[in-house]
Ligand SMILES: Nc1ncnc2c1ncn2[C@@H]1O[C@H](COP(=O)(O)OP(=O)(O)OP(=O)(O)O)[C@@H](O)[C@H]1O
């Protein structure tokens with residue numbers, strides 16, 4: 001894997017399942033890779049242009065198209081790739097334009113749309129791609145929304161054109177669990193991605209996710225029309241995340257529901273400031289995010305800006321909100337801030353819009369104000385913390401109405417999980433088809449149930 005080092009400056013050794021996935025694609029197999037959150041699935045498809053170049057004896061790296069559901073995650077990965085000098089871009093939903101990032105300098109030209117200006121040394125200019133360059137294979141890694149790939153006539157033309165189609169080495173679908181999660185009623189293009197298999201019949205196709213049960217792996221492969229897919233699966237357990245479930249009082253009113261959680265959490269932020277463990281609080285609605293944000297602003301007053309005496313500008317605020325209506329710039333700022341070893345932002349109130357794919361090594365704690373409706377969402381969301389192996393925790397609050405049978409879309413496994421009297425980790429891996437956990441530390445570090453059984 002020499003080019004892993006050469007192309008990416010990768011210093012780590014590839015893991016067993018990463019190698020297996022690469023090998024499977026190299027051998028031309030349609031492949032489903034179900035590997036834990038934070039395992040390193042991105043590097044698998046990111047290395048493919050060079051691997052497939054070698055495989056097919058090409059002059060240039062081949063094109064890998066990545067279908068992915070969240071713009072912010074695409075932006076983040078493309079930005080990272082471009083900073084390493086790799087020709088990557090992400091396309092707009094309409095498929096008429098795209099974006100890549102240039103390592104600065106401001107004097108270089110006039111075609112930069114704007115600057116990502118938080119860090120002088122790592123300044124990147126956002127630039128528009130020339131769609132002819134896309135067509136001619138200048139970009140080796142092309143990220144796009146499923147909609148763009150299967151429903152967009154403009155990009156459809158490029159997909160079918162030569163030499164583009166001749167240069168496509170693999171089509172990857174990231175976060176493929178979204179197919180079963182949202183089903184045909186929402187983002188139906190995710191379901192139609194199977195059409196790409198018929199469009200590129202000689203190309204291996206790759207589907208990736210952290211969260212698919214054995215049955216849903218089969219379903220996903222069917223929907224995508226994979227041909228005799230090779231499954232590469234490993235235990236989803238994240239041993240460094242302590243799992244905690246806590247009861248919340250009944251929902252007296254909208255405010256009480258949040259206040260119960262925020263009182264302690266924001267109190268801790270007020271005391272600890274920059275030492276507060278970087279946390280994401282998942283809220284169930286835009287309205288809840290807005291309320292939590294405002295509560296925190298009111299409670300902290302001048303202390304919301306760090307360090308003391310700092311300018312009262314958003315960049316100096318200790319907390320943030322992230323939801324689908326946040327502007328792209330705001331989303332990008334939050335993501336890049338969370339990726340710093342010591343972010344100013346310590347607490348983010350978020351909806352599912354920040355629920356998957358985010359690789360932010362600083363995050364140490366996930367709080368759910370109420371349980372998500374599926375174990376897939378839960379596992380995805382807690383997977384945002386502890387990405388570099390540090391001890392982290394995931395706390396989910398619930399009350400009876402959160403797990404009442406009339407809650408729309410609630411999977412029964414979620415109710416069993418929060419009401420469990422036995423090891424939560426065991427339940428989680430069991431749901432995803434594994435009988436044993438990877439965790440082998442002290443019961444006090446496993447989950448709240450093991451901890452309390454151990455103490456009593
Ligand atoms: N073999 C490896 N050894 C150590 N670190 C690795 C390895 N492969 C990837 N990484 C790092 O792991 C981190 C997580 O990678 P990535 O975001 O691809 O995870 P993921 O599997 O896609 O998770 P998610 O399911 O949450 O999207 C990245 O910082 C990446 O550089």
Ligand SMILES: [Mg+2]
Pocket residue numbers: 041042174357
């Ligand atoms: Mg990922």
Ligand SMILES: [Zn+2]
Pocket residue numbers: 422423424425426446447448449450451
């Ligand atoms: Zn346990």
